Amino acid sequence: xxxxxxxxxxxxxxxxxxxxxxxxxxxxxxxxxxxxxxxxxxxxxxxxxxxxxxxxxxxxxxxxxxxxxxxxxxxxxxxxxxxxxxxxxxxxxxxxxxxxxxxxxxxxxxxxxx
Amino acid sequence: xxxxxxxxxxxxxxxxxxxxxxxxxxxxxxxxxxxxxxxxxxxxxxxxxxxxxxxxxxxxxxxxxxxxxxxxxxxxxxxxxxxxxxxxxxxxxxxxxxxxxxxxxxxxxxx
Numbered sequence: 001x002x003x004x005x006x007x008x009x010x011x012x013x014x015x016x017x018x019x020x021x022x023x024x025x026x027x028x029x030x031x032x033x034x035x036x037x038x039x040x041x042x043x044x045x046x047x048x049x050x051x052x053x054x055x056x057x058x059x060x061x062x063x064x065x066x067x068x069x070x071x072x073x074x075x076x077x078x079x080x081x082x083x084x085x086x087x088x089x090x091x092x093x094x095x096x097x098x099x100x101x102x103x104x105x106x107x108x109x110x111x112x113x114x
Numbered sequence: 115x116x117x118x119x120x121x122x123x124x125x126x127x128x129x130x131x132x133x134x135x136x137x138x139x140x141x142x143x144x145x146x147x148x149x150x151x152x153x154x155x156x157x158x159x160x161x162x163x164x165x166x167x168x169x170x171x172x173x174x175x176x177x178x179x180x181x182x183x184x185x186x187x188x189x190x191x192x193x194x195x196x197x198x199x200x201x202x203x204x205x206x207x208x209x210x211x212x213x214x215x216x217x218x219x220x221x222x223x224x225x
Contacts, residue, residue, distance in 0.1 A: 033212070037155075042118070042200055042215030058212060059115065088155055092213075101145040101204065103213060105157040 003027065004106035006091050011111045013085075021076045021109045023091030032074035033092040033103065036060060043090060049074055050096075078111065085113045116141045120201055120216035127191050127223050135186040135219045137201030145204035146177050147213065148186050152197050160186070160199075191223045 004025045013019045025032065031050050035043035045058030049068040063082025068074055078085045091106040117140035127133055137146075148160040161168050161175040163184065168175055172191075177184040188195055198220050202213040 035213075040217070042217050043202070043213070044215070045212050048212055090155075090157065100162075101206075102147065102159065102162040103202075104159060105149075108155045110155070 004091060004093055004104060006089075006106040006109050008109060009107065011109055013111070013113050015113055016080045017113075018080060019078050019085075019111065019113075021078065021089055021091075021111070023074045023076065023106060025072055025074075025091075025093045025106075027093055027095070027104065028071070029093035029095045029104075030071070030097045031094045032068070033094075034058075034064070034066065034074070034076045035090045035092065037088040037090060037108075046076065046089075078113075085111060087111060116143065116203055116205060116214045118201060118203055118214050118216035120199075120219050122219060123217070124220045125222070127221065129191060129193060129223055129225050131191050131223075132187070132189045133191060133221070135188070135199055135201075135221075137184040137186070137203075137216060139182050139184075139201075139203045139214075141182070141205060142179065143203040143205055145206075145213070146184055147202050148175055148184070149200045149202065150195075150197050151200060151218070157200070188221075191221075193223045193225055196221055196223050 007022045033048040034046040047066045049055040065077045090108045092103045094103045119138045149157045165179045174187045198218040202215045
């Protein structure tokens, strides 16, 4: 089955700790994205990557970092510099090289920092 | 970025009723998607519809790009239709296509 997996589903951390969220896709998509969702809100873009070893900041990149060493993987690190890290994080991918801008989303990771 | 407004913010329907959800956006776009977010948070793709009309079972969508709005129609609603419906748009012409989301319409279908 092709799709996007995110792990873990729930994550709890103490304030001041860095934490890395996993995102893997086997859709052979070139582009990958990280979004953040706060309660009652739409999603906002954190980072995106068009190809391996390249990524760009989105609207709310402060306090986050990413890497794109493999086409199928795009991990997100929430650093201690992120002021309000508690949120629902969703990863997505798309295949613009294949002629489609449609984005597909993973199931998300709920991060709680206390 | 593009501003996306969805209406109504909340909608309560009796099972079997029809509804129309609206999405207005502030600039020209080359990507418009409708999603249904289920109670577990999963975003389910409903339509990829930068222009024109599409239908999928009881759901259909129309985007009038020149007037910067899109409509999602739900007919004969069922309790499983409950959840939050998001409209998202993007402008990018090449490469990654970053989506801007509205704040959603929360639909509750009661039996």
